[in-house]
Amino acid sequence: MFHDLLDLLYPRICNSCETPLLKNEKVLCTRCLHALPIAFAHLEKDNVIEQIFYGRIPVENATSLLLFEKKGMVQKLIHNLKYRGHEEVGEFLGDWLGAELENLPTFREISAVVPVPLHKTKLRKRGYNQVEKFGRALAEKLNVPYIDDVLVKRSGSGTQTLKKRLARWGTLDETFVLEQPEKLENSHVLLVDDLVTTGATLEACAHQLLQLKGMKISIATMAYTH
Template sequence: MFHDFINLLYPTVCHICEAELLKNEELICTSCLHDLPVTSYHLDNENPVKKVFYGRLKIEKATALLHFRKKAGVQHLIHDLKYRGHREIGTYLGKWLGTELSNSDWNTKIDVIIPVPLHKSRLKERGYNQVEDFGKEIAASLNAEYIDDILLKISSTQTQTLKDRLSRWGKLEETLQIQNSDKIVRKHILLVDDLVTTGATLEACAHKLYEVPDIKISIATMAITD
């Protein structure tokens, strides 16, 4: 048991292929790292992430670090992060994307990082919000403030079908609440999540945030589904 605990804190095998890591490798072996499908969407403001929200939501910028494909490396990473307690993956991906953003024109535009929230029951079950460490690392890279007490999820929702997500973002918005809104007035907010598919959850969160006057919203996620 102690050995498993040490491996959780200091993984010695690749999170994707489970090959033993070399001394200069962190979490992911060099081979798997080179195979990860990086998007570089932060360099193109008219990218597929932003296009998800065309005609639905006003956003300044949008990006995702990786392409999500089933039964591939990115799915393994996000699964380990969300369901196996490997929070270091969120830190790793946050540092990676944060570095990319800090070396681009995103660097001077973001004031506040806000995570898509978890309901307290899900937070208690999992023990952490899977995008917390991701958001904190991006905030550190952009010299922005990470704030997780603005947008709250006040009721739990079940996983919805694709059709539901496209047509029922308003009901998702009803599960959300804003507090401490004075912290973000006239701020440019970066809303972060693990995965964008239909964009329904991010859309609902953004619409709720837009109840606060004079704000701008951008979006960044770990991955986008193809």
């Protein structure tokens, strides 16, 4: 009764088409859910995420759940997550991807999930790291800890979206630092982010983590773009 009243006063709507959700629907209506461009990169013979990092950093396994297309459904999902406070999107995508990965032998060796961090100024402004719910959901599915206090972003570098990779390279490595590094020594970390494009940010994070003794890295993102 209480939930019915809440739905009446504050109707839950689809994060894509914005129609009211039915009781058994979460985040997306059934129609939009079935229309999502699913990537499941870990199932592809030519894993596009692994190819992005080939020759740049050693990656054990890599995957992305969805394909990001400009003005498409995935862009709206991630926009709602990052800028409209819809943290349930991250949890929904993490649960979904986690359910796919938890029974795969290649991901059973993961010992911790680590998010790409936000600078504390941006974290204060936004109020949350958009990757947190996604990472925590993955960690729960994989039955490993979620550790967000070792890899830290030291200085705000502004938006990277419109900067070319060659122009921004050389500053990213200096942006991320390690605190309490002993917490992750001899670990196989699943490094997570919302979107991978050039891979420069994830690469910079990986370079820092790979300084640790016995470190192995796998990567998982909500989406990737061509």
